[in-house]
Amino acid sequence: MTTITPINSPSATGGEAHDHHSEHGEHPDLRMFGLATFLVADAMTFAGFFAAYLTFRAVNPLPPGAIYELEMVLPVINTSILIASSFTFHRASKELMRGAMGACRGWLLLTAVMGMAFLGGQMKEYFELPFGLTDNLFASTFYALTGFHGLHVCLGALMILIVWAQAAQPGKFTPQQHFGIAAAELYWHFVDVIWVILFALLYLL
Amino acid sequence: MTIASPPSPSPQPLRLQPTGWLRYFSFSLDHKVIGLQYIVCGFLFYFVGGALAGVIRTELATPISDFVSRDTYNQVLTLHGTVMIFLWIVPVVNGGFGNYLIPFYVGARDMAFPRLNAVAFWMIPPSGLLLISSYFIGGAAQSGWTAYPPLSITTPAMGQILWIVSVLLLGGSSIFGGINFIATILKFRQPGLKLMQLPMYCWAMLGTSILVVLATPVLAGTLILLSMDIVAHTGFFNPASGGNVVVYQHLFWFYSHPAVYIMVLPAFGLVSEILPIHARKPLFGYVTMVYSIMAIVVLGLVVWAHHMFTSGTPPWMRLFFTIATAFIAVPTGIKFFNWIATLWQGRLALNSAMLFSCAFILQFVFGGITGVALAQVPFDVHVHDTYFVVGHFHYIVYGGTVFVIFASIYHWFPKFTGRMLDENLGRLHLALTFIGFNLCFAPQHWLGLNGMPRRVAEYDPQFTLVNQISSVGALLMAISTVPFLINVVVSMVRGTPSGPNPWRALTPEWLTSSPPPVENWKGAAPLVHEPYGYGGPAGVVDLNQASGRDLWRNEP
Numbered sequence: 034m035t036t037i038t039p040i041n042s043p044s045a046t047g048g049e050a051h052d053h054h055s056e057h058g059e060h061p062d063l064r065m066f067g068l069a070t071f072l073v074a075d076a077m078t079f080a081g082f083f084a085a086y087l088t089f090r091a092v093n094p095l096p097p098g099a100i101y102e103l104e105m106v107l108p109v110i111n112t113s114i115l116i117a118s119s120f121t122f123h124r125a126s127k128e129l130m131r132g133a134m135g136a137c138r139g140w141l142l143l144t145a146v147m148g149m150a151f152l153g154g155q156m157k158e159y160f161e162l163p164f165g166l167t168d169n170l171f172a173s174t175f176y177a178l179t180g181f182h183g184l185h186v187c188l189g190a191l192m193i194l195i196v197w198a199q200a201a202q203p204g205k206f207t208p209q210q211h212f213g214i215a216a217a218e219l220y221w222h223f224v225d226v227i228w229v230i231l232f233a234l235l236y237l238l
Numbered sequence: 239m240t241i242a243s244p245p246s247p248s249p250q251p252l253r254l255q256p257t258g259w260l261r262y263f264s265f266s267l268d269h270k271v272i273g274l275q276y277i278v279c280g281f282l283f284y285f286v287g288g289a290l291a292g293v294i295r296t297e298l299a300t301p302i303s304d305f306v307s308r309d310t311y312n313q314v315l316t317l318h319g320t321v322m323i324f325l326w327i328v329p330v331v332n333g334g335f336g337n338y339l340i341p342f343y344v345g346a347r348d349m350a351f352p353r354l355n356a357v358a359f360w361m362i363p364p365s366g367l368l369l370i371s372s373y374f375i376g377g378a379a380q381s382g383w384t385a386y387p388p389l390s391i392t393t394p395a396m397g398q399i400l401w402i403v404s405v406l407l408l409g410g411s412s413i414f415g416g417i418n419f420i421a422t423i424l425k426f427r428q429p430g431l432k433l434m435q436l437p438m439y440c441w442a443m444l445g446t447s448i449l450v451v452l453a454t455p456v457l458a459g460t461l462i463l464l465s466m467d468i469v470a471h472t473g474f475f476n477p478a479s480g481g482n483v484v485v486y487q488h489l490f491w492f493y494s495h496p497a498v499y500i501m502v503l504p505a506f507g508l509v510s511e512i513l514p515i516h517a518r519k520p521l522f523g524y525v526t527m528v529y530s531i532m533a534i535v536v537l538g539l540v541v542w543a544h545h546m547f548t549s550g551t552p553p554w555m556r557l558f559f560t561i562a563t564a565f566i567a568v569p570t571g572i573k574f575f576n577w578i579a580t581l582w583q584g585r586l587a588l589n590s591a592m593l594f595s596c597a598f599i600l601q602f603v604f605g606g607i608t609g610v611a612l613a614q615v616p617f618d619v620h621v622h623d624t625y626f627v628v629g630h631f632h633y634i635v636y637g638g639t640v641f642v643i644f645a646s647i648y649h650w651f652p653k654f655t656g657r658m659l660d661e662n663l664g665r666l667h668l669a670l671t672f673i674g675f676n677l678c679f680a681p682q683h684w685l686g687l688n689g690m691p692r693r694v695a696e697y698d699p700q701f702t703l704v705n706q707i708s709s710v711g712a713l714l715m716a717i718s719t720v721p722f723l724i725n726v727v728v729s730m731v732r733g734t735p736s737g738p739n740p741w742r743a744l745t746p747e748w749l750t751s752s753p754p755p756v757e758n759w760k761g762a763a764p765l766v767h768e769p770y771g772y773g774g775p776a777g778v779v780d781l782n783q784a785s786g787r788d789l790w791r792n793e794p
Contacts, residue, residue, distance in 0.1 A: 061425065063350045063351070063421045063425050063426070064351075066421055066425055067350070067351055067354070067417050067418075067421050070416075070417045070420055070421065070451060071413075071417055073451055073452070074413050074416075074417070074451045074452070074454070074455045075455065077451075077452055077453070077455040077456055078455040078456065078458055078459040079459075080456070081455070081456035081459040081460060081489050081492070082459050082463075084488075084489070085460075085463070085474070085485050085489060088482065088485050088488070089474075089481075089482060089485065092482060092485075093480055093481070093482050095480070096480060166470060166472060167470065167471050167472050167473070167479070169473075169480060170473055170474070170479070170480045170481055170482075173466070173472035173473060173474060174474070177462075177463060177466065177472070177474075181459075181462075
């Protein structure tokens with residue numbers, strides 16, 4: 034087994050290993066690229082769900098008495114809140130770029146609160162709906178899709194709260210170095226766009 | 239190693255990680271360690287999957303169900319398929335060789351996301367153990383690796399749920415790996431290295447990773463819905479509750495057809511590295527190779543329904559998917575002829591790596607031809623779910639990919655360990671595997687054409703003799719691993735020292751010591767613009783140069 038170990042020449046230790054690490058710093062920061070690739074994968078999960086839902090609607094008739102139409106008032110309010118929260122987050126990063134950390138944190142907190150308000154509205158809708166998870170195919174698909182999206186909103190709100198807390202340390206995020214906030218923002222916009230598609234498919238179609 | 243280092247004012251203190259062999263059991267961030275972790279872990283699961291195949295072939299030696307019970311047989315064939323695909327082939331050809339080689343090929347010291355890389359690997363052993371342990375706690379899944387509902391909904395739920403959780407974890411690991419490869423190949427290349435100068439394996443891994451990122455999430459979503467059907471009694475795929483089983487098949491094959499390319503494209507890449515070196519000729523048709531890979535990626539995403547010609551698919555769908563599938567033969571054929579042209583008039587070294595690669599070409603073409611036949615609806619309706627499909631599939635994944643894995647082990651073992659594998663044992667391994675494999679799987683085409691269905695423990699006694707021939711082939715394949723294992727273990731300790739570049743290769747992983755240092759190259763990374771520049775006049779390229787950069791500057 035010992036033959037697997039790399040050559041332990043003295044020059045391989047210490048200093049060069051340090052050089053090895055510091056060399057990584059010269060590479061461009063690829064974390065946003067990685068996150069974007071991950072979001073493509075995540076979008077494909079939703080695409081699969083959407084395709085399944087559309088096929089179900091086209092092919093599988095619902096049992097008599099089942100309803101497709103949903104109550105619209107609460108979901109429209111909810112949708113407006115979520116779309117508006119994308120703009121508040123955008124405002125937060127604008128403030129960050131100007132170096133106004135206090136204002137940035139304020140907008141971040143507002144965004145997180147709006148995200149949680151959306152989740153609250155979603156819960157309220159769940160409790161008021163006239164059908165349960167296993168009532169029929171449409172009901173199951175409805176809960177699966179909104180639930181999976183709600184999980185994403187929940188995660189996004191948590192991410193925002195984390196960067197909000199981190200932003201309290203001075204110098205943690207600067208106009209040049211702010212991966213945490215940028216990542217949370219990209220993710221939040223993604224969740225928002227998915228919701229718009231989901232809303233159109235589930236509520237409007 | 240850290241003890242010997244002088245106290246340095248490093249802002250990043252060196253991580254306290256085990257060195258020596260212990261680091262293969264650690265959360266190492268070194269891409270070479272992670273690559274070998276993938277390979278060794280994959281081989282352990284290969285032996286598990288192989289033992290399961292042994293159970294299957296023993297059962298099928300007689301027409302009646304006498305070796306194991308029918309339930310056990312179903313569990314064994316499900317575990318065999320799942321272990322071989324998700325724990326052996328996908329992790330080894332992607333994660334294993336990919337992690338080891340890609341950073342070398344792009345001229346980097348590591349992958350783009352080393353920590354994500356280690357996370358992706360360490361998701362595999364637990365999920366593999368979870369999958370196998372399901373056999374001992376209430377029985378493993380019985381619905382085959384495809385887990386078609388309503389079968390997967392009506393068989394015991396415990397095993398099926400553990401199967402789903404395990405496959406979800408493995409899919410997650412695969413996606414993390416794919417993201418890492420895409421970022422490394424597209425964004426982590428050393429300055430001055432253009433995409434069209436990369437070794438072919440990089441292109442294969444780029445194509446594979448695109449498929450992984452686009453297709454695997456769909457499987458994940460589908461399995462989540464399936465688990466809701468099992469646990470929460472929703473009816474997505476349950477006809478009894480108004481659901482639709484064909485939707486599951488569409489979503490499943492949207493991943494699982496590209497999964498075939500996820501398993502075989504990296505093998506294409508590896509064989510494209512091995513052939514030029516041992517034939518001493520440049521890889522023929524580099525540009526067409528690249529476009530073929532990308533064409534396979536695009537076409538591979540739109541052919542899935544050819545698995546479903548007997549699932550009530552409407553005629554327009556049959557037409558479209560037949561034509562699209564037949565089209566895949568074009569880029570694949572281009573690659574095949576490029577390999578033949580690479581070998582043509584080369585100075586072939588008939589060593590184990592080359593012989594395994596040649597066996598791959600032969601068997602893969604056979605599997606490809608039966609694949610084109612299977613894409614034709616009238617033929618497919620006849621042989622659907624028969625042993626013809628089993629034979630075809632194994633010619634692709636075993637005769638194709640697994641032969642390339644062995645070729646790659648013979649080729650890169652000197653790089654991994656600094657020692658050569660024994661050629662005589664290697665050729666014995668090849669002969670046994672080649673004869674055993676063809677004896678095992680070629681007769682299965684005949685069985686399928688004559689109507690023997692797959693996935694059954696009992697069959698019509700008229701098929702007994704041919705099944706026994708197939709089982710003898712399987713036994714030979716099992717025996718063939720013995721010389722391989724002896725070879726690996728003995729050579730690791732006592733093999734002939736290989737030196738840095740025993741094959742006189744020009745790709746960057748050979749332009750460093752064997753095994754390579756932690757930072758891959760002492761000093762600057764070589765900038766290799768022409769990874770396949772073989773066959774030039776002797777003495778032009780001085781392989782004893784310390785740095786690859788000098789090597790290429792001196793070339794006229």
